[in-house]
Structure formats: C-alpha cells, structure tokens
Amino acid sequence: MxxxxxxxxxxxxxxxxxxxxxxxxxxxxxxxxxxxxxxxxxxxxxxxxxxxxxxxxxxxxxxxxxxxxxxxxxxxxxxxxxxxxxxxxxxxxxxxxxxxxxxxxxxKPGKSSIxxxxxxxxxxxxxxxxxxxxxxxxxxxxxxxxxxxxxxxxxxxxxxxxxxxxxxxxxxxxxxxxxxxxxxxxxxxxxxxxxxxxxxxxxxxxxxxxxxxxxxxxxxxxxxxGGKSPAILDASADVTRALRRIIKGKLTNCGQICIAPDYLLVPEDKVETVAAQLLDIAREMYPEWDGNPDATAVINTSHLARLQGLVQDAKDKGATVQTAQSDHASADNRMMPLTVITGATSEMAVMQDEIFGPVLPIIGVKSHDAALAYVQDRARPLALYWFGSDAARRQDVLTKVHAGGVTINDTLLHILQDNLPFGGVGDSGTGNYHxxxxxxxxxxMKAIYRQVKYTATDLLGAPVTPFVKRMLKLTEAIGRR
Missing domain, CATH: 3.40.605.10 (Aldehyde Dehydrogenase; Chain A, domain 1)
Incomplete structure (x- = not known):
C-alpha cells in the first residue's frame, strides 16, 4: 500500500x-x-x-x-x-x-479452524x-x-x-x-x-x-x-448526580447524537422537581447559550425549524414547555438552549419521532414495572440509560428490555468501550463495527475442516453393507455423547 x-x-x-x-x-x-x-x-x-x-x-x-x-x-x-x-x-x-x-x-483426528x-x-x-x-x-x-x-x-x-x-x-x-x-x-x-x-x-x-x-x-x-433512547431515573438513584450526567449526555453536540437521552422516565411525584433541577444544571453548565464557545449550534435552519415545530406541537396539545435561557434560537445563530417538556403524551410529535436536539420530555411513571413497560411498548432503542442503586431492578432492566447498548448510572459512555460491540437492535439498527x-x-469468518489420511468416516457410504450399518449405529451412539 x-x-x-x-x-x-x-x-x-x-x-x-x-x-x-x-x-x-x-x-x-x-x-x-x-x-x-x-x-x-x-x-x-x-x-x-x-x-x-x-x-x-x-x-x-x-x-x-x-x-x-x-x-x-x-x-x-x-x-x-x-x-x-x-x-x-x-x-x-x-x-x-x-x-x-x-x-x-x-x-477426529481431523481439525477445525476459523x-x-x-x-x-x-x-x-x-x-x-x-x-x-x-x-x-x-x-x-x-x-x-x-x-x-x-x-x-x-x-x-x-x-x-x-x-x-x-x-x-x-x-x-x-x-x-x-x-x-x-x-x-x-x-x-x-x-x-x-x-x-x-x-x-x-x-x-x-x-x-x-x-x-x-x-x-x-x-x-x-x-x-437511532430511535428514542430512554433514560430511566429509578427511585433508588442519586438524583443530583444522575441529572448532571443526563444533562451532559443531552447537551453534548446540542443533543444531535444518535444515542443521546431522548426522553426521561421518573417517578410521577418527582416530575416537577426534576424539571426544575435539570434547568438549573443546564444554566450552571452554560450560563449563556448564544455566543458561548462551549456550546454547539443546531446544524441548519431546517433542523432548527423541525425542533421548534416539535416544541410548538407539544405546547399546542397541552404540554408545559420551559427553557434554560430566555433567549430563543433564531435562524441567524441556531443556538437552541435546553428545552424541558412536561405533560407530554403519545399523541405529540415529540414522543413519536427521534428528537435529535436539546429538547427533553419528562414522563412520570407510577412504578419500576411501569417504566419498563413504557419502553417495551415502543420500538427498540439504540441506547438505554438506567440510574439507580437497586441491584434487582437493574438486572430487571438488563434482562427484560431490549436496547442496542446500555450505560448504567451515566450516559453515552458505552460507545467508548472498544471491547464492547456497538450497534442497534430492531428499528435502531443491525451489526456493529467497534x-x-x-x-x-x-x-x-471462514470455516475450515482439515481431514487426515486415515479416518473412520471413510467407512461410511455406499454400498451400504451390514458392516456399514453397524458403523452407522456406532456413530449415532457416539453422536449422542
């Protein structure tokens, strides 16, 4: 070369x-x-x-x-x-x-290899x-x-x-x-x-x-x-630490990541407090959005318009929308701050399409089982994030919910582990390249079998004599071992 x-x-x-x-x-x-x-x-x-x-x-x-x-x-x-x-x-x-x-x-004594x-x-x-x-x-x-x-x-x-x-x-x-x-x-x-x-x-x-x-x-x-990758905040989670990691995963690249947390499932009595905390953390990480060199813009005006359309559709259908900064993205700068949506329903476009931007719906669920059922009822995601310390519930998530990959108590990081295969399942993809x-x-992965000079398999074949039949019975007995 x-x-x-x-x-x-x-x-x-x-x-x-x-x-x-x-x-x-x-x-x-x-x-x-x-x-x-x-x-x-x-x-x-x-x-x-x-x-x-x-x-x-x-x-x-x-x-x-x-x-x-x-x-x-x-x-x-x-x-x-x-x-x-x-x-x-x-x-x-x-x-x-x-x-x-x-x-x-x-x-044997033939040999197999790949x-x-x-x-x-x-x-x-x-x-x-x-x-x-x-x-x-x-x-x-x-x-x-x-x-x-x-x-x-x-x-x-x-x-x-x-x-x-x-x-x-x-x-x-x-x-x-x-x-x-x-x-x-x-x-x-x-x-x-x-x-x-x-x-x-x-x-x-x-x-x-x-x-x-x-x-x-x-x-x-x-x-x-891609698809809609969920983050699940279990009742056993360290909430503050979990929310900081969720926001980091959501706002990196302005949310334009195929494995970004697409929506957040939380105990239903914590929806409002979690929304407020997320907005506070976002303001702490990005005191300003427009002109901040640490922030990234939405790729183009059409993608920005799509994101704004998702937010407006949710608002028109009764959801509550809050942003981390008062200045809203324009076609000129395309700098869109974190937008949190509560009260989202399955009829809203934001819960039907992959968001691919800094918009985070928060869904309240009654229980651990309800959170699992919510994910199971939808297309299999590329990534899943679970936050908590309850080992039994963690294992429950890992064995009952399909996802391309999982990070426990953080976001995005499974993609950086080169000993792990990275890929999707179902609608989120097939195969991997890591x-x-x-x-x-x-x-x-070519299968190779190398035969030797003398082998018992030479004794099996036409004409099927009584001896060959006895050899077949012996072979079948050995094959059961």
Whole structure:
C-alpha cells in the first residue's frame, strides 16, 4: 500500500464512483490478504492524518455547524477515533490469527479452524452530526480487517468533506481508500454497487432504503440508526448526580447524537422537581447559550425549524414547555438552549419521532414495572440509560428490555468501550463495527475442516453393507455423547 502526494480533485460523478469501485475491487483481488505489517501501516497512516489535519478538521466542522465547540470536537470526534486506533493496533495480531476450535470425537483426528478473511471493498456512508468519528471509526475497522474502502461524508458538512478528501488523498492511494462527495444520488449509487459490505449511519427511514438497495446484490449491511433512547431515573438513584450526567449526555453536540437521552422516565411525584433541577444544571453548565464557545449550534435552519415545530406541537396539545435561557434560537445563530417538556403524551410529535436536539420530555411513571413497560411498548432503542442503586431492578432492566447498548448510572459512555460491540437492535439498527466484534463483522469468518489420511468416516457410504450399518449405529451412539 503506497502513499500518493498528488491531490485528486473531488468528483461527484456516478461514473467516477464506478471507476473507484472497480479499481478497488481489482486491487483487492490482486492483494486479497494484506499482511499484519500492511494493515498496521494503514492504521499508522490514518493516525498521522489525524495529527496533521486536526486543526483543519476542527475548524471545518465548526464552520459547517455555524458554531461547534472545539472542546466537544476534540472529545467526541478525535478522542474516539484515537481510542479505536490504539485498540486495533494493540489487538490486531491476535484478531488475525487462525483460530483452532473443537472438533467432535466422530471427526477426529481431523481439525477445525476459523480464518478471518478480508471481505474486499467496504462502502461507508456517514451522517453530519459527528462527521469525523462516524466515518473514520468504521474505516479503522475496515482497514484492520484488511479491506479497502470508499467513504461518503454527508453533504451537510461540505467543508469537512473537502478537508477529508485532501487528507485521504495525501495519505492513501485511491485503490486503498477514497472519498466521494455528493447529494443523495451519490449515496443511492453507492448502495446500488455490489460492495462486500456497507456501513451506514443515519435515520431508520433511510436505513431501510439502504438495506433494500443492498439486498439486490446480497450485500451485507451494518446499520447504525437511532430511535428514542430512554433514560430511566429509578427511585433508588442519586438524583443530583444522575441529572448532571443526563444533562451532559443531552447537551453534548446540542443533543444531535444518535444515542443521546431522548426522553426521561421518573417517578410521577418527582416530575416537577426534576424539571426544575435539570434547568438549573443546564444554566450552571452554560450560563449563556448564544455566543458561548462551549456550546454547539443546531446544524441548519431546517433542523432548527423541525425542533421548534416539535416544541410548538407539544405546547399546542397541552404540554408545559420551559427553557434554560430566555433567549430563543433564531435562524441567524441556531443556538437552541435546553428545552424541558412536561405533560407530554403519545399523541405529540415529540414522543413519536427521534428528537435529535436539546429538547427533553419528562414522563412520570407510577412504578419500576411501569417504566419498563413504557419502553417495551415502543420500538427498540439504540441506547438505554438506567440510574439507580437497586441491584434487582437493574438486572430487571438488563434482562427484560431490549436496547442496542446500555450505560448504567451515566450516559453515552458505552460507545467508548472498544471491547464492547456497538450497534442497534430492531428499528435502531443491525451489526456493529467497534473493536473485535467489528473486525469480525467486516471479515469473512471462514470455516475450515482439515481431514487426515486415515479416518473412520471413510467407512461410511455406499454400498451400504451390514458392516456399514453397524458403523452407522456406532456413530449415532457416539453422536449422542
């Protein structure tokens, strides 16, 4: 894998995408099993790329958002990718090894093993909310597994896409890793190509379309979607500590996170006090919202209008709405403060759609069982957060409620654990790409059985003589052990 110093200009032409894909498929056929050294070299190039382009990436993302906290970008984008890189480099040698597995007595002395084999070419389609993390973390996994990759950043972060293209083309040949940019038509064209795997992060509605398009080529997909991720405040929780952590998870990136707490379930006699405390904590963390360098803007005016529409719909239908700051977001600054909604009902749009912003409905429930039932009655979420100290109730949540991942007594942090698989379940997605689980997802775990010269199985077969029948009975007896 060689590095090129030439900058390849962007093209959003579908024919260009096809040529990139064909070149990568040809390169994968020519070198179908990159060595450990080659894969480590690719990961090193990605690390060098991050170092060289950190400032440009950070500024580009902030410019795309209108305002993006530099601290949040370092924490939620660069740190996450660096952790993934370090973890992959540390464990790659063991991940790549052929794994010997148990062979049943009937088939010994033959031997069984599993060989992790690169799939070939992986398509990665990323969203706008974490444009660096959600395109480079899948790339870490793809490169570790020995694959080539074509990256499609979101059209809503064009400055970052420009910077990413420059960085990738300076450090990787186009038949290793390439960037394509364009509108929905380019993403659609990617899903129509016979990739060996597609990783898509985005909405459930678009995820369904990606899966349908990929199915025409029997292309496997990893879908990282979203949904309404609940936070449950149990009666046994340390309320103040829990609310601080919930607010941190809700207001990071202005709530534009697929695993952000979408709504909060609390004992019904605590709804009003919890709402007041949340607003106080938000004001403490962000004394000002507009112009605060620690805060992040809503990505664009249409998304802001959608969020404001959710709030207005709830208000029109009888909910109580309170904000942490008196100044409201405008189309000019798009800085939206925490908005807490009490009295929300299932008829309100805010309780039907993923919010993806700094709006937090608080729902009162009569009991622990009622909280579980509330979540169970809805689509399976990407994340679930439970706060409390009661071990029995905690175990109840873990065993009875489906969610892609869970953090206990905090928010968001399960995504940073590279020994944990990250992914959804049901409407919130399928598959994962973190750590070893992701390596195996982007590899073909090839089953191998190696036969020996002399084996009892040679005695089974036509013509079926009395001796063969006796051997079959013996084999069946052994098979029951």
């Amino acid at each position: 060689n590095m090129t110093s030439d900058i390849i200009p962007f093209s959003n032409d579908v024919d260009h995408l096809q040529r990139l894909f064909d070149d990568q498929k040809g390169a994968a056929r020519a070198a179908p099993f990159p060595s450990l050294e080659d894969r480590l070299a690719s990961l090193k190039k990605l690390e060098t790329l991050l170092d060289e382009y950190q400032d440009r990436f950070t500024q580009a993302i902030s410019d795309d958002f209108g305002q993006r906290s530099f601290f949040e970008t370092r924490l939620t984008e660069f740190l996450v990718v660096r952790l993934a890189l370090t973890h992959a480099r540390k464990h790659l040698k063991s991940w790549m090894k052929t794994r010997t597995v148990h062979t049943h007595l009937l088939f 060989l992790p084999q690169p799939l070939g070419v992986v398509g990665i389609i990323a969203p706008w909310n974490f444009p660096l993390q959600l395109i480079l973390c899948p790339l870490v996994t793809a490169l570790a597994a020995g694959n080539r990759a074509i990256l499609k950043p979101s059209e809503l972060t064009p400055r970052f896409a420009d910077a990413l293209n420059d960085a990738i083309t300076r450090h990787f040949a186009a038949d290793e890793v390439a960037v394509v940019r364009g509108e929905a038509d380019i993403a659609q064209a990617m899903t129509n190509l016979p990739f060996d795997h597609i990783v898509f992060t985005g909405s459930t509605a678009v995820g369904r379309k990606v899966a349908q398009a990929a199915a025409a080529n029997l292309t496997p997909v990893t879908l990282e979607l 750590g070893k689980a992701g390596f195996e997802r982007l590899s073909h």
